[in-house]
Amino acid sequence: MSFAAVIILTGALTAASCSLVGCFLVLRRMALVGDAISHSVLLGIVAVFALTGARSGPLLVVGAAAVGLLTVVLIEAVRRTGRVREDAAIGLVFPALFSIGVILVSRFPNSVHIDVQHLLYGEIAFSPLYRVELWGADLGYRSLWMLGGMTAANLAFVVAFYKELKLATFDPALAAAVGLSPVVVHYALMAMVSATTVVAFDSVGSILVVAMLVVPPATAYLLTNRLATMLTLSVLVGTASAVGGYLIARLLDSSTSGAMAAMAGVLFATALLLSPSQGLIARRRELARLRRGLAERLLLTHLDGGHGAGDRTTLRERFGWSARTEATVVRSALARGHVRAEGSGRLVLTEAGRGAAGEIGVG
Amino acid sequence: MLSAPALLGVEFDYTLRNVVMGSAALGAVGGAIGSFATLRRQSLLGDAVAHAALPGIGLAFLLTGTKATGGLLLGALLTGWLGTLAVLAITRGSRVKEDAALGIVLSVFFGVGALLLAYIRQSGEAAQSGLDRFLFGQAAGLVAEDVRLIAVVGGGALLAVALLFKEFKLLAFDPDFAATLGFPVTPLTVALTSLIVVAVIVGLQTVGVVLMVTVLVAPSIAARQWTNRLGPLVILAGFLGALAGATGSLLSSTVDRLPTGPTVVLIATAIVGVSVVVAPGRGLLWESVARRRRDRRTRIGSVLADLATLSPAPVSGGALPVTIATLASHRGVTPRELRRPLSELKRRGAVRLEGDGAVALTSAGEAQAAAAAHRERLWRSALARQMDLPGDRVHLSTDDIERVLAPEVLVALEGDQTTGRTLGTGDESRATGLNPDGIGMTVSGLPAGGADR
Numbered sequence: 101m102s103f104a105a106v107i108i109l110t111g112a113l114t115a116a117s118c119s120l121v122g123c124f125l126v127l128r129r130m131a132l133v134g135d136a137i138s139h140s141v142l143l144g145i146v147a148v149f150a151l152t153g154a155r156s157g158p159l160l161v162v163g164a165a166a167v168g169l170l171t172v173v174l175i176e177a178v179r180r181t182g183r184v185r186e187d188a189a190i191g192l193v194f195p196a197l198f199s200i201g202v203i204l205v206s207r208f209p210n211s212v213h214i215d216v217q218h219l220l221y222g223e224i225a226f227s228p229l230y231r232v233e234l235w236g237a238d239l240g241y242r243s244l245w246m247l248g249g250m251t252a253a254n255l256a257f258v259v260a261f262y263k264e265l266k267l268a269t270f271d272p273a274l275a276a277a278v279g280l281s282p283v284v285v286h287y288a289l290m291a292m293v294s295a296t297t298v299v300a301f302d303s304v305g306s307i308l309v310v311a312m313l314v315v316p317p318a319t320a321y322l323l324t325n326r327l328a329t330m331l332t333l334s335v336l337v338g339t340a341s342a343v344g345g346y347l348i349a350r351l352l353d354s355s356t357s358g359a360m361a362a363m364a365g366v367l368f369a370t371a372l373l374l375s376p377s378q379g380l381i382a383r384r385r386e387l388a389r390l391r392r393g394l395a396e397r398l399l400l401t402h403l404d405g406g407h408g409a410g411d412r413t414t415l416r417e418r419f420g421w422s423a424r425t426e427a428t429v430v431r432s433a434l435a436r437g438h439v440r441a442e443g444s445g446r447l448v449l450t451e452a453g454r455g456a457a458g459e460i461g462v463g
Numbered sequence: 464m465l466s467a468p469a470l471l472g473v474e475f476d477y478t479l480r481n482v483v484m485g486s487a488a489l490g491a492v493g494g495a496i497g498s499f500a501t502l503r504r505q506s507l508l509g510d511a512v513a514h515a516a517l518p519g520i521g522l523a524f525l526l527t528g529t530k531a532t533g534g535l536l537l538g539a540l541l542t543g544w545l546g547t548l549a550v551l552a553i554t555r556g557s558r559v560k561e562d563a564a565l566g567i568v569l570s571v572f573f574g575v576g577a578l579l580l581a582y583i584r585q586s587g588e589a590a591q592s593g594l595d596r597f598l599f600g601q602a603a604g605l606v607a608e609d610v611r612l613i614a615v616v617g618g619g620a621l622l623a624v625a626l627l628f629k630e631f632k633l634l635a636f637d638p639d640f641a642a643t644l645g646f647p648v649t650p651l652t653v654a655l656t657s658l659i660v661v662a663v664i665v666g667l668q669t670v671g672v673v674l675m676v677t678v679l680v681a682p683s684i685a686a687r688q689w690t691n692r693l694g695p696l697v698i699l700a701g702f703l704g705a706l707a708g709a710t711g712s713l714l715s716s717t718v719d720r721l722p723t724g725p726t727v728v729l730i731a732t733a734i735v736g737v738s739v740v741v742a743p744g745r746g747l748l749w750e751s752v753a754r755r756r757r758d759r760r761t762r763i764g765s766v767l768a769d770l771a772t773l774s775p776a777p778v779s780g781g782a783l784p785v786t787i788a789t790l791a792s793h794r795g796v797t798p799r800e801l802r803r804p805l806s807e808l809k810r811r812g813a814v815r816l817e818g819d820g821a822v823a824l825t826s827a828g829e830a831q832a833a834a835a836a837h838r839e840r841l842w843r844s845a846l847a848r849q850m851d852l853p854g855d856r857v858h859l860s861t862d863d864i865e866r867v868l869a870p871e872v873l874v875a876l877e878g879d880q881t882t883g884r885t886l887g888t889g890d891e892s893r894a895t896g897l898n899p900d901g902i903g904m905t906v907s908g909l910p911a912g913g914a915d916r
Contacts, residue, residue, distance in 0.1 A: 126559075126563045129562050130562065131560075131562040132507055132566060135566055135569065135570075181739060181747055183688065183739050183745060183747075184684055184739075185501075185506075187506045187507050188504075188506040188680050188684055190506075190507060191506040191507055191680040192680060192681060192684065192732060192735060195674045195676055195677040195728045195732075196677070196728060196732040198674070198725075198728075199674060199677075199724070199728040199729050199732075202599065202722055202724075202725040203721065203722065203726070206720045206721070207720050221581070307514070307569075307570060307573050307673070308570060308573070310569065310570040311570035311571060311574055313566070314570065315566075315567050315570060315571060318559050318564075318566075321558070321559060321563075322557060322558075348578075352578070352582050353582070353585045353586075354578050354581040354585060355577045355580070355581035357574070358573075358574045358575065358577030358580075358581060359578050360574065361570050361571055361573065361575070361577070362574045362575045364571065365571030365572075365575070368567060372556070372557055378558060379557075380557070
């Protein structure tokens with residue numbers, strides 16, 4: 101496998117594993133808890149390294165993920181003191197944990213190859229350099245094993261507990277009523293998010309994990325109303341960001357993880373503008389259509405009521421329409437055959453128009 | 464502040480003075496303006512703004528080639544502003560919620576920043592090395608010119624807060640009311656948000672984009688513990704911010720390999736920790752002392768009430784003794800738990816301990832017991848009337864709530880517990896409002912009944 105292929109595949113697996121759990125973070129309005137976890141696992145990674153010397157492997161994932169869970173517990177504990185709101189609790193807890201991690205990193209002897217650049221941006225470009233060996237046999241690339249395993253684990257988690265996650269996300273009260281503990285679901289999800297963050301950390305660093313956790317799911321959220329579709333779409337969007345990001349970074353000879361996040365942002369912005377149901381443009385159009393419809397109905401009821409009907413200048417005065425609005429409304433009503441213009445330019449309801457006005461139920 | 468270096472035995476030279484003064488000023492601006500962000504639940508907006516500033520620094524360098532702090536911060540200001548606009552556009556224009564919008568802006572802008580910085584590094588501009596200092600801050604690099612910049616910009620921001628204090632106060636506590644009074648709410652919101660952006664940008668040099676949020680949030684939370692009034696809160700938050708900034712930068716400049724941002728963050732967090740625990744009134748320590756005292760009073764009251772119920776006074780002479788075991792099972796507690804309230808009552812001369820584990824009211828105790836029993840009855844009927852519960856079901860201890868409330872109500876309440884939603888409990892009002900007006904009644908003082916067991 102070429103180096104480029106390894107990097108692209110690593111990025112794609114990072115995006116896929118993050119998107120799967122990220123969907124639930126976005127739906128449960130916990131995106132910033134994901135942000136907090138992704139920062140504080142640094143402390144876990146450093147601590148596990150300091151205690152065991154492990155720079156990768158299951159021990160690191162479990163140990164660092166435990167610190168991720170600790171973050172969630174701490175945020176909740178701070179909130180429960182009743183002195184601090186949740187947003188501020190998040191803003192207090194993760195910078196503190198992250199700071200301890202950063203200070204430990206900068207004070208370690210040089211033998212640790214974690215530097216500040218790495219912990220912020222990750223080192224996805226180095227992913228082809230590390231291979232897994234077991235009893236002397238070369239098993240292939242480490243990043244692919246780790247991220248492939250994490251993606252499989254997240255997929256298994258989501259598939260196995262799909263019903264539970266769905267219910268606990270959309271209707272926690274009902275979930276509790278049917279005996280599903282929201283707390284258990286919550287912490288199971290947080291455990292998966294923490295583990296995912298640890299594994300993804302090597303490729304994309306602590307901050308850009310958030311881009312993978314939040315941006316593709318939010319993009320998918322704008323495109324569908326179905327959970328299963330959202331999960332699938334977010335994995336696709338994430339993968340596209342990874343591939344596109346790699347190409348941009350290659351072109352500019354720049355940071356791959358940064359480019360992946362930027363690419364994810366571009367895809368989100370595109371969805372935000374162009375989504376057929378949720379997009380800004382579609383929404384604006386829909387709004388304009390509703391406005392026009394309302395104006396037309398006003399016109400019909402007005403004419404039907406016989407309030408000095410038909411004189412086009414009184415229409416403007418009565419409804420506060422601009423000349424342009426009035427022209428559009430009248431043109432549309434003429435086109436539908438609801439009104440016709442008499443010789444003097446006065447508007448008169450047609451038979452069809454009278455029927456339509458009757459349906460409105462005011463006339 | 465000036466005594467700190469002396470304490471550390473560090474020579475207070477010119478460079479160090481710049482560092483300390485600059486960081487103190489940054490902390491003061493961040494703390495004071497951050498108070499409004501925290502009150503308006505916008506703590507994490509500061510986080511997003513700070514991250515969004517990174518691409519601005521890269522852009523400013525790429526476009527103008529400047530290394531001057533002022534120019535770089537101008538770029539940061541621009542993209543930081545764009546970041547807030549993007550958050551607003553996303554939350555207003557789509558169904559994506561605020562948390563996700565903040566996460567998106569934070570990570571995407573930061574990603575673009577990382578892209579730009581790496582590009583600058585790659586294109587062999589040796590001069591760029593200074594840009595990385597904005598990631599975690601580097602107070603040691605502050606020079607007199609920076610301090611002047613901070614003083615002017617930060618001072619201007621603080622002056623704006625002072626001038627618009629009344630307006631911002633209203634905006635923070637009751638924006639709807641502000642609108643009905645005819646205040647220009649939107650321009651004021653824009654002004655306040657801009658000030659938050661300015662505070663963030665000014666702080667980038669010492670604390671860096673990654674950890675700036677703490678400087679905004681921590682001082683005001685700590686200050687909130689010490690005062691109930693907004694004016695003193697803002698001033699105190701400024702002071703605590705300055706304290707954290709100054710000590711943090713001083714430590715980091717004098718100790719090897721101690722990055723400034725994280726150090727400031729840890730000191731600010733420690734200030735919050737101390738304030739949350741020991742501040743008079745709102746401190747957790749005092750709360751637990753008060754709760755213990757209240758619990759003891761409640762327990763004594765309920766023991767008295769039970770004694771009145773269980774040992775009706777005979778026609779003449781003292782009340783009849785009751786065994787402690789009976790008393791305990793009546794209240795649904797263990798005899799051990801009664802030991803302290805009983806010995807307290809004995810000390811007051813309200814009861815006397817008979818042999819063989821029995822206890823009797825003294826004649827002085829009888830009056831107190833009757834009063835306690837009366838108060839308990841009043842509580843029951845109050846609960847029955849106020850909460851519309853059937854009267855025969857309210858004489859239960861609070862741990863029997865599932866026997867009072869319907870199952871579906873309980874499920875809803877449980878759901879609220881786990882999702883963090885609360886039904887306007889005392890907790891909430893303490894966390895949200897200054898001057899909680901005491902609408903919620905203290906139910907913990909409720910005597911625990913249990914006559915039907």
